[in-house]
Amino acid sequence: MIRMKRFQRFNLDSLLLPLLGVAVCLLLWQVLAGSNQRVTARDDFGDMVTVTKRVGLSKDLPSPGETWTASKNYVLQPWAKRGELDQGILAFTWLSLKLVAQGYAIALILGTPIGFCLGLSKAFAKTFDPIIQILRPVSPLAWLPLGMVLFLSVKIRVPGAAAPYTASELAAIFTVAICSMWPTVLNTAVGVRAIPQDYLNVAKVLKLSRTKTLFKVLVPATLPYMFTGFRLSLGIAWLVIVAAEMLTGRPGVGGFLWQQYNALSYAHIILCILTIGLVGYALDRLMSLIESRFKSA
Amino acid sequence: MALLSLENVHVGFGSGAKRHEVLRDIQLHLAEGEFVAIVGYSGAGKSTLLNLLAGLLQPDSGSILLRGKPAPGPGPDRGVVFQNYSLLPWLSVEENIALAVDQVFPEWKPSERAAHVRRYIEMVHLSPSALKRPGELSGGMRQRVALARALACEPAILLMDEPLGALDALTRATLQDEIVRIWLENRRTALLITNDVDEALLMADRIVPLSAGPGATLGPSVPVPLPRPRDRRSLHHHPEHKHARRTVLDYLLGPGGRPKLSVTRKLVLPDLVPEDLDGPRPALFAPPKRRATAKSETIEVH
Numbered sequence: 071m072i073r074m075k076r077f078q079r080f081n082l083d084s085l086l087l088p089l090l091g092v093a094v095c096l097l098l099w100q101v102l103a104g105s106n107q108r109v110t111a112r113d114d115f116g117d118m119v120t121v122t123k124r125v126g127l128s129k130d131l132p133s134p135g136e137t138w139t140a141s142k143n144y145v146l147q148p149w150a151k152r153g154e155l156d157q158g159i160l161a162f163t164w165l166s167l168k169l170v171a172q173g174y175a176i177a178l179i180l181g182t183p184i185g186f187c188l189g190l191s192k193a194f195a196k197t198f199d200p201i202i203q204i205l206r207p208v209s210p211l212a213w214l215p216l217g218m219v220l221f222l223s224v225k226i227r228v229p230g231a232a233a234p235y236t237a238s239e240l241a242a243i244f245t246v247a248i249c250s251m252w253p254t255v256l257n258t259a260v261g262v263r264a265i266p267q268d269y270l271n272v273a274k275v276l277k278l279s280r281t282k283t284l285f286k287v288l289v290p291a292t293l294p295y296m297f298t299g300f301r302l303s304l305g306i307a308w309l310v311i312v313a314a315e316m317l318t319g320r321p322g323v324g325g326f327l328w329q330q331y332n333a334l335s336y337a338h339i340i341l342c343i344l345t346i347g348l349v350g351y352a353l354d355r356l357m358s359l360i361e362s363r364f365k366s367a
Numbered sequence: 368m369a370l371l372s373l374e375n376v377h378v379g380f381g382s383g384a385k386r387h388e389v390l391r392d393i394q395l396h397l398a399e400g401e402f403v404a405i406v407g408y409s410g411a412g413k414s415t416l417l418n419l420l421a422g423l424l425q426p427d428s429g430s431i432l433l434r435g436k437p438a439p440g441p442g443p444d445r446g447v448v449f450q451n452y453s454l455l456p457w458l459s460v461e462e463n464i465a466l467a468v469d470q471v472f473p474e475w476k477p478s479e480r481a482a483h484v485r486r487y488i489e490m491v492h493l494s495p496s497a498l499k500r501p502g503e504l505s506g507g508m509r510q511r512v513a514l515a516r517a518l519a520c521e522p523a524i525l526l527m528d529e530p531l532g533a534l535d536a537l538t539r540a541t542l543q544d545e546i547v548r549i550w551l552e553n554r555r556t557a558l559l560i561t562n563d564v565d566e567a568l569l570m571a572d573r574i575v576p577l578s579a580g581p582g583a584t585l586g587p588s589v590p591v592p593l594p595r596p597r598d599r600r601s602l603h604h605h606p607e608h609k610h611a612r613r614t615v616l617d618y619l620l621g622p623g624g625r626p627k628l629s630v631t632r633k634l635v636l637p638d639l640v641p642e643d644l645d646g647p648r649p650a651l652f653a654p655p656k657r658r659a660t661a662k663s664e665t666i667e668v669h
Contacts, residue, residue: 268449268451268453269453269455271423271441271447271449271453272449272453272455274423274440274441275421275423275441275442275443275445275446275447276443276466276467276470276471276520277441277442277443277470278470282470286455286466287455290455290457290458291455291457293457
């Protein structure tokens, strides 16, 4: 009986409280947003006219209802493609995710070995640590133009693909890769340095070769740290792609957001923000699932 | 000829004024087939001594000889059971041992190696837990795995660094008996490092006390001529046991073996400057002259 009660309460809490939070935010949004009011007034000529007036704390902010009405088309037909910058919201998300995946993959492929070198060799760490510390805080907005310059005349054609990579695409991938690399690099380095001396002693006593020590002892011992780095990197990669798309105007969630801002269609900005948030949350959950599997192992 | 010997070995850490000597003038000879126990205080340098024997640490001076020749670096010919088990937590019991066996006997067929691993798991009575990870095992079981891993390499000498230190008294007793049983089966040379005199008396042929640090050194070795198998209940009544126990304890608690207690106290001289009336007058806000400097002396307490 008691167990039953606790079970019910647990379920209720974990479902109702988040809903309550969402409701409070929607209410605040509604209060903040402006609304249209029809006012009947006598004009200068003495005639009765009905005028629609926008009133509210923030007159231009669309209310939740207006946001839904304006976004309905994009949400209910998520895969529609009406034009390059007029697609369903999932179609845009897919385009953004494709770029993120490529940049993120490069970040991991480069970042993990660099992290290992930093963790294993004091000399390597001393040589490159200052450069890493300087490059790490650089904003994606600063990297992107450099990427554009770098890839201006580079043509990369993947066999089977319809068109070669464009400069802006390559620049976006470059920016994602270089910005999201650092958490992987640093976490891997910390993980390698945190390997207990005991494990290394085991390797020494057994006379494991260098490659065997690396793959049988060092890599498994570092995996939990590496995955924490991978997770943080993915979060950054998703942040960066939005900025990169906004600057390059590529179709994607960020590109759509920027275009709709220029088109004064503010409801779609909110749609994009919510989409970016939800996708980011989903990616983080996914990574933490994988991470916890490796931590328990 | 001794299987493994240390000659005039000195080890210290740090350099210059900060250097402190951990082990000084260590002489140790292990004969083939002997079970030697080194008994000493915690922190005296027992683990340092074991690292030396295992080849994980090089002495500052003196030499380590394996069968009369300078010992090479660490290798599976000297099996080590570490104090904290040192099992790889992402591998199962079987995989932990197989990692060692695959490394030491690469020329064997895979089926032979697997059988070898199983035999040693059986020897430490862990067959039901062969597929478990170290995290799922108790401390005693983990230490059995570590023991099986060291033995499976068929080392010429088995080095054990306080292997039972982290276990409760009952598990400890069972494992003591088991280690002796396994040792009796093939009588490989074994070295046990412990801080428990009774454990050493129960298991070893010979006890070498290690004096307290800093600058610990080995005392005269004490033979334990007790018949095997030894029974822990009746052992105490044996006159040889009493004699050996007293000799070891006398050394460890005597002037040569026990920790040197020292007190460091500050000596503060009164901060008085004699006034010099003939000299130039000091400036009004000149910093006060300080002649007294804090000094300290260290006194050994007996």
